[in-house]
Amino acid sequence: MNQKRLQWFFDLAKAQARRSDVKYFHHGAVLARKSKIIETGFNHYVSNHDSCYIEYSALHAERDVIEKALKRGCALRGATIYVVRVNKRGQLRNSKPCQECAKLILEHGIRRVFYSISETDALKQEIVSLEDVPRVCKDKY
Numbered sequence: 001m002n003q004k005r006l007q008w009f010f011d012l013a014k015a016q017a018r019r020s021d022v023k024y025f026h027h028g029a030v031l032a033r034k035s036k037i038i039e040t041g042f043n044h045y046v047s048n049h050d051s052c053y054i055e056y057s058a059l060h061a062e063r064d065v066i067e068k069a070l071k072r073g074c075a076l077r078g079a080t081i082y083v084v085r086v087n088k089r090g091q092l093r094n095s096k097p098c099q100e101c102a103k104l105i106l107e108h109g110i111r112r113v114f115y116s117i118s119e120t121d122a123l124k125q126e127i128v129s130l131e132d133v134p135r136v137c138k139d140k141y
């Protein structure tokens with residue numbers, strides 16, 4: 001993939017992150033196949049209705065984009081996902097998918113993950129494998 005195309009997907013994921021309503025970190029994600037966009041998503045709050053309480057938790061951007069694509073019947077096998085995380089000041093931060101999202105990515109046969117690292121080291125590419133799945137899933141979203 002050429003650098004220009006990569007940057008374009010990355011910028012699109014960043015634009016998605018700006019739509020997030022989650023308090024501390026805004027994540028954006030783009031699913032693509034070659035140069036075509038499959039779906040876009042971002043982390044946001046969802047309500048879980050219990051019998052007496054409504055609890056709000058954040059749906060991760062990776063899950064949001066994958067679920068949206070699946071609802072439309074898109075095939076995800078062999079696709080690429082771009083994930084970006086920005087803080088409140090708009091600075092890029094590490095957006096390596098958490099354990100749950102990494103599992104989801106693997107389950108659907110998504111082959112490559114590009115994620116932001118920091119403002120200075122903007123982008124890292126990873127081929128997802130089970131060994132790379134982070135051990136701890138911290139709720140930083």
Ligand SMILES: [Zn+2]
Pocket residue numbers: 060061062097098099100101102
């Ligand atoms: Zn996650």
